Amino acid sequence: MTTPRDLLTVTLDVGSSRPVERGDLSLVLAGAEVIDLVGAQALTLEGDRIVPGARWTLSDRLLDEAAGALVRQEPYESVDDWLWRRGRGLSDVYLAALESEGQLTRQRRRWIPVDTGRTALADSPERRHAADRWASGEPVLAALAGALGIGEPPDEGSPEIADDSVVTVLAAVNDAVMELEAVRQRRVIEEAAYDNIWRGQ
Template sequence: MTTPRDLLIIAMDAGSGSPVEQGELSLALAGAEVIDLLAAEAVSLDGDHLVPGDHSAQADRLLEQAAAALVREEPYESVTDWLWRRGRGLSVAYQAELEADGQLVRQRRQGISFRAGQLVLADSPARRRAADRWAADEPVLTTLAGAVGVGGKQTEDAQDVADDDVATVLAAVSDALVELASVRQRRAIEDAAFDNIWRGGGG
């Protein structure tokens, strides 16, 4: 299994009380991909820029896609730019992958077709491995999950992560999540103002 897959499983399984927003989860998944690619030496960091390494095959199909998507010409892409570009719709892609692997199944509802059921986690070795990693308070998984509001285990700015490059990625994820929240808040205010103008115009 990979960190992105473990993160998605934990996000679906942790019972945080409210579902994780797809946008937040997608940004965190993109960060998790970078961390796994760093571990595989498929990428390195020069400051906050992603420098691709040898494009060797990755064991996971979506990680292979991530490695292939790295910008391979200077100036290389920053971690932040990667998160926004790669993260677009990424949670949906990972959910589809887990479903294709039989790790997500659709609940059958009486009188409703099987495909219409809600996606739930299957009892699988992958789910148990993710749960073990979560129970062990593994710093990377804990920080990424905490950043998207899962489980109440959020650490202080990834202070428990020893690797500087990994800490840089985690900090970029945190900053991107703050930016996303700010954008959403601004849009909500603008939408509310527009609604007030519309009603005031007697439309």
């Protein structure tokens, strides 16, 4: 299992104090891919720039696709740019992958043979692995989930993340999620103002 897959599994299993927006999830999944690609030595970070490493096939199809999508020309891509480019629709890609692999099923009502659109995680080794990683309080997974409002904020006794590259990615993820939320709030205000103009006529 990869960090993006574990994160998606935890998101579906644990849930959040607030509804998880697909745009937020996509951004955080893109960040999780960078963290795993750093761990696989498929890239390094120079400041906030993603510097691709040697090309080789990775064991996970989606992570391999992510590695293939890296910008390989200088000045390379910033982590922030990667999140927005790679993250576009990424939650749907991961959901479709889990479904095609039988790890995610569409729930049907007992007496109505119609797809209700609700999904449920199958009991699988992958699900148990993600649950074990979550229960252990693994700090990277906890930080990524925290960007989505899942879990408790880390306390002072929580283990710190020592890898500077991972810290850089996590900071960019949090900034991107906050930026997307600001865009949503601006849109709500603009729509409300537009409605008020129409009501005033």
